[in-house]
Amino acid sequence: MEKISSTKNTKVKEWVKLKTNNGRKKYRKFLLEGRHPVETALEQGADYEYLIIQEGFDLGELAERIDEERLILVTKEVANHIADTVHDQGIFMIGVIDEQVWQIPNDFSGKWLLLDNVQDPGNIGTMVRTADAAGFTGVVFGDGTADFYNPKILRSMQGSQYHLQLKRLNLKKWINSNKANGNAIFGSILDENALDYHQVEAPENFSLIMGNEGNGMSKELISLTDANLYIPIKGSAESLNVAVAAGVLIFGLID
Amino acid sequence: MEKISSTKNTKVKEWVKLKTNNGRKKYRKFLLEGRHPVETALEQGADYEYLIIQEGFDLGELAERIDEERLILVTKEVANHIADTVHDQGIFMIGVIDEQVWQIPNDFSGKWLLLDNVQDPGNIGTMVRTADAAGFTGVVFGDGTADFYNPKILRSMQGSQYHLQLKRLNLKKWINSNKANGNAIFGSILDENALDYHQVEAPENFSLIMGNEGNGMSKELISLTDANLYIPIKGSAESLNVAVAAGVLIFGLID
Structure with a gap:
């Protein structure tokens, strides 16, 4: 030794x-x-x-x-x-x-969580764990999102990284490749005029995008989705924590 | 000065x-x-x-x-x-x-989140914020749950403490007083044999209990509820983060 x-x-x-x-x-x-x-x-x-x-x-x-x-x-x-x-x-x-981490998959079927410029390691790890618990196929880490080999994120995923596919890819590419395959892309935004997530009947194959903690999704991605979903806020809080919002949308969509 | x-x-x-x-x-x-x-x-x-x-x-x-x-x-x-x-x-x-923090309210109407021995300040602050966003009346901090005047919790509540009532009370007392008023009490447990939360039609007035991060709710409280709810896990994760689980249940119940 x-x-x-x-x-x-x-x-x-x-x-x-x-x-x-x-x-x-x-x-x-x-x-x-x-x-x-x-x-x-x-x-x-x-x-x-x-x-x-x-x-x-x-x-x-x-x-x-x-x-x-x-x-x-x-x-x-x-x-x-x-x-x-x-x-x-x-x-x-x-x-x-694994080199596959950087490669667009051949098969886009299933449910995917996409992270657009998400920063907090605890939030990211929690979202991977939530996607795992909901039976998602994988999580795609877009540009600007913290790396999943970041030691803090590795700890907070609690092993979920072995249950689903983790990818690091440009989300615009992901969206375009998915659209070509006929799969739905949902964004999430904090805008009362957006689509209430209760009204969505999610298909078998879809991607859901969660955005940055303070600024939300990038404008470019918002314009590329099939629909942008909103969680109605009934009380006085300005917003939900991004990992909680992801949980509500993920479990709401797979209902 | x-x-x-x-x-x-x-x-x-x-x-x-x-x-x-x-x-x-x-x-x-x-x-x-x-x-x-x-x-x-x-x-x-x-x-x-x-x-x-x-x-x-x-x-x-x-x-x-x-x-x-x-x-x-x-x-x-x-x-x-x-x-x-x-x-x-x-x-x-x-x-x-405010002395009212330690006093059982005269009016139990509305929706209340009850925290049984929850430890992590970030989780607690996030749950208060989620309850606020869902229009809950208040959050009751039970025995063993970290204090809401803990500086870390004060920071993570992001002002939601001013939008709803925060109480520090014995949860057994809370449950018994509520039952006397005819209000529903829901627990949350990680048990496939429990009631799938999708099957619940929540009434106007209810309390939802979230338990300790590692050990869940205390056995005594589990036995005192009207029903204990379960979020079906479809993937391989062992559990959800407690704040995410609270978000899924809270928004699921007020649907």
């Missing part, structure tokens, strides 16, 4: 870069952190390059499932250096990103 | 205690922080004891709305000491807690 004790080691330098979008794009890898997420990834047969543990970390039952040649031991100092959380849990995985 | 420059000042010591449940109960006051929350509180005519600003803070238009006698100037050191956030915004309000 390899042991690394310097934060200046070439591998360590690469791992730290995996915490950024650019680093993940360059190396086509991502960094996963914590016992439960790593265990789930292994259970789901995720492709990985290395499993990294801090000195003294007790692998427990994980030991049986791990390929010794890909196991790397690091000092506490190195672990702190690569960790995203303040209290790291002493175990990390260097995962391999 | 009074000026305080020591963190050992009696008032400062009291303000710091308002960051805890016990402190708020003892003094019947709470601490609000940040320009936007304080502005909103003033606009809504919230009762306050003091408005505290850090040296150099620009009151701007707020100056016209403030009672000079209740304005206190503090040093940066004192502001840091009483602040809940890392980057305080230089303005605080000492709000007065």
Whole structure:
């Protein structure tokens, strides 16, 4: 088993870069952190390059499932250096990103959630989890939306990333390809003059777009949808949290 | 205008205690922080004891709305000491807690959201905002649920606390008083054998209970409801986030 004790080691330098979008794009890898997420990834047969543990970390039952040649031991100092959380849990995985993530699928059937410039990792993870619970086929991360290999999002998806397809694609392309296939595209906007979601009878195959927390969907995308849906606000709140709005629309449409 | 420059000042010591449940109960006051929350509180005519600003803070238009006698100037050191956030915004309000918060209302009519041992401030704030958007009458914080004067919850409610009634009461008492009034009580549980929420025709007056993030509602309360509702999970996720589940049920019931 390899042991690394310097934060200046070439591998360590690469791992730290995996915490950024650019680093993940360059190396086509991502960094996963914590016992439960790593265990789930292994259970789901995720492709990985290395499993990294801090000195003294007790692998427990994980030991049986791990390929010794890909196991790397690091000092506490190195672990702190690569960790995203303040209290790291002493175990990390260097995962391999599947190229399909960036590819338009051959088959658009099913229900898809599209995220247009959504920022908050907690909101994004919660929406992926909700789409999973509603039996959606996948979630498409559009331009400007935080990366799903962002460590905070990986944590908040709670394993739903293994249950549905996650894609990073330009949403305009997605919409145009879907329209060519005859699938419906629904936007969501905060506008009383838009279509009340209760009035929609959703077809078998559709995409639903959720927009940015503060500014909503981009104007360009709004103009490309088949219909833009609205959740009637009966009280005095100005808006709903985007993940709650997604939940109401998703479960409303699949009724 | 009074000026305080020591963190050992009696008032400062009291303000710091308002960051805890016990402190708020003892003094019947709470601490609000940040320009936007304080502005909103003033606009809504919230009762306050003091408005505290850090040296150099620009009151701007707020100056016209403030009672000079209740304005206190503090040093940066004192502001840091009483602040809940890392980057305080230089303005605080000492709000007065309305005694009604602890009193069972005379009138139970309308729709009420009941929180049983809910922990996460973000989830709680989001649920209050959702109940507000759905035109609910109020939210009842049961035993074990975080306090709504918790600074994090105050921030995440985004002003919805001024649009509906917030109560801190024992939920068993609430349920029994409501039953005596003939109002419906719905629980929410993660159990496929429970009642699918689609099958419920909600009456004009009802209470909906949401439970703890990890453990759900307490067994005692489950046994006291008229019906316990379930959101059918179609995919592979184990559960929905509690705030999303609340959104789906709330908007499903008021349909």
